[in-house]
Amino acid sequence: MTASPLPAIILPDTHLPALVAAAGEPATRRFLEFFAASIRNPHTRRAYDRACGAFLAWCAEVGVPSISVVQPLHVASWIELQTRRHAAPTAKLRLAAVRQLFDWLVLGQVVPVNPAASVRGPAQVVLLVMLRRACPLQPGLVAGLVAGLGGLAAAAAASLLWFVHPLDASATDLVVHGGAVMLVIMLNRLLGRRALRLPG
DSSP: OOOOOOOOOOOTTOOOOHHHHHTOHHHHHHHHHIIIIIOOOHHHHHHHHHHHHHHHHHHHHTTOOOGGGOOHHHHHHHHHHHHHHSOHHHHHHHHHHHHHHHHHHHHTTSSSSOTTTTOOOOOEEOHHHHHHHHSOOOHHHHHHHHHHHOHHHHHHHHHHHHHTOOSOOOHHHHHHHHHHHHHHHHHHHHTTTOTTEEOO
16 A cells, blocks of 8 residues: 655645655654644744754764664764753753654654653753842942942953842842852852752
């Protein structure tokens, strides 16, 4: 029995990666169904298409011949590369896209196991977020810090503190938080950036 040709589904943003085409018509059909049937939000569909397309293009560059032979090592290596180039939430979104694609392919019996299932996402630094909530910052204090201390280092420190704070803190909070930020930076450097992160 021959398979019917693929219907004309309107997926304007979805392109077919070479690794999927190399796996044959069932893989092609299932890949397109992932974007057409399982993802209803067009923004999510576009983001997942970009993430999966980037992953599969990277796999082709490193010599993976087909989507059916992708291994957890490939996924983990690509996520490590994403973590170095992008913020942790971006890398996590891209891992989620690849995970869901391979879940869909496993359900359609295109691949035997999900190579992304065992890969952990990057960790995120959360202590600064906790400090931001505990010690908010008043706008006048940033200007006072820059004017009082002067120099590029003071301006950089003030910019960092302004970025991680809401708008209502005292001068004591600023000093305490500045010390805490320096402690976080020092501990992350000393302990290989593992001390102040949550698990992925």
